[in-house]
Amino acid sequence: MENCKICEGSKNSNNLAFETKLWKATLADDQYYLGRCFIDLKRHASSLSELTKEEILDFLDVVKKIESALKKSFNAEMFNWTCLMNNAYKNTPSNPHVHWHFRPRYRDKFEFLDLIFEDKEFGHHYERKTDRILPEDIRTKIIERIRENL
Amino acid sequence: MENCKICEGSKNSNNLAFETKLWKATLADDQYYLGRCFIDLKRHASSLSELTKEEILDFLDVVKKIESALKKSFNAEMFNWTCLMNNAYKNTPSNPHVHWHFRPRYRDKFEFLDLIFEDKEFGHHYERKTDRILPEDIRTKIIERIRENL
Numbered sequence: 001m002e003n004c005k006i007c008e009g010s011k012n013s014n015n016l017a018f019e020t021k022l023w024k025a026t027l028a029d030d031q032y033y034l035g036r037c038f039i040d041l042k043r044h045a046s047s048l049s050e051l052t053k054e055e056i057l058d059f060l061d062v063v064k065k066i067e068s069a070l071k072k073s074f075n076a077e078m079f080n081w082t083c084l085m086n087n088a089y090k091n092t093p094s095n096p097h098v099h100w101h102f103r104p105r106y107r108d109k110f111e112f113l114d115l116i117f118e119d120k121e122f123g124h125h126y127e128r129k130t131d132r133i134l135p136e137d138i139r140t141k142i143i144e145r146i147r148e149n150l
Numbered sequence: 151m152e153n154c155k156i157c158e159g160s161k162n163s164n165n166l167a168f169e170t171k172l173w174k175a176t177l178a179d180d181q182y183y184l185g186r187c188f189i190d191l192k193r194h195a196s197s198l199s200e201l202t203k204e205e206i207l208d209f210l211d212v213v214k215k216i217e218s219a220l221k222k223s224f225n226a227e228m229f230n231w232t233c234l235m236n237n238a239y240k241n242t243p244s245n246p247h248v249h250w251h252f253r254p255r256y257r258d259k260f261e262f263l264d265l266i267f268e269d270k271e272f273g274h275h276y277e278r279k280t281d282r283i284l285p286e287d288i289r290t291k292i293i294e295r296i297r298e299n300l
Contacts, residue, residue, distance in 0.1 A: 047217065047228065047229070048210075048213045048217070048229070048231060049213055049214045049217045049218065051210060051213075053207055053210065056206050056207065056209070056210040057203055057206065057207065059206070060198075060201060060203065060206045063198045063199055063201075064199045067197065067198070067199045068199065077239065078197065078235065078236075078239060078244075078246070079197070079198070080232070080233070080234045080235075080236070081198060081232065081233040081234075082230070082231065082232040082233075082234075083230070083231040083232075084230045084231075084232075084275065084276075085228065085230075086228075086230070086255070086272075086273055086274055086275060086276075087273070089227065089228060089255075089257070089272065089273045090273040094228075096228070105236070105239075107239070122236075122239065123236055123237070123239045123240040124236055125234065125236060125278060126234075126236075128275060
């Protein structure tokens with residue numbers, strides 16, 4: 001789809017964590033919630049209502065894979081899943097592309113690569129204004145760890 | 151499941167909007183986002199990873215039904231879906247029960263029953279601290295309208 005940042009970005013993301021037949025998981029630059037990812041539908045569709053049975057079943061596979069991998073990789077306790085797409089509606093005409101925000105949540109501090117990750121809001125709604133942008137070499141190591149546990 | 155507010159609440163909610171074989175949609179008391187609902191899995195399960203194929207397929211049916219009904223009923227433009235379950239982790243041991251928060255979002259003001267509903271954050275993340283608790287007779291009429299359009 002033209003004029004769709006997700007369709008365009010999907011072709012050259014450096015942050016690809018893993019993909020299934022129909023979905024693609026990329027690591028967010030902001031890793032305040034360690035392992036935070038975006039899960040993009042490979043096909044351009046504008047709402048959850050447009051998903052096919054095959055797509056929602058494949059999404060369930062993504063959920064199982066990534067939740068399990070994040071528990072093993074970083075001792076994540078639970079996970080926040082959101083499908084919002086509000087930004088797409090800032091423009092007219094709007095052109096949303098189905099994607100999920102995946103935020104692992106942590107009861108305890110976790111140390112990885114000499115960095116301390118702390119979920120200060122555990123048990124509460126995620127903080128929206130996080131801004132822990134990690135450099136590419138660190139993100140690559142986070143992705144490697146996730147892949148080892150898929 | 152004992153000590154699960156959702157399992158207990160599911161037996162006597164006044165706000166039931168509709169149900170499918172495996173999920174139950176109840177209207178939220180807070181109707182700042184007109185048509186806001188909770189979608190509870192009828193079975194006690196603690197994470198999305200535990201859903202069965204049948205449950206996720208039935209969830210897709212819920213999505214299609216409720217998104218369509220809200221467009222027809224109140225001219226909702228798009229929808230925010232979140233599966234969080236953070237509150238359950240305030241307690242130890244935690245006892246989460248899979249449920250979704252469904253917030254219809256509105257580009258334009260909508261009038262219903264002489265009440266004006268306005269989504270002041272349209273195009274942006276939902277506001278968490280909304281507090282438009284409507285009386286039961288109004289909630290009942292909202293539910294009736296939704297049911298007419300299912």
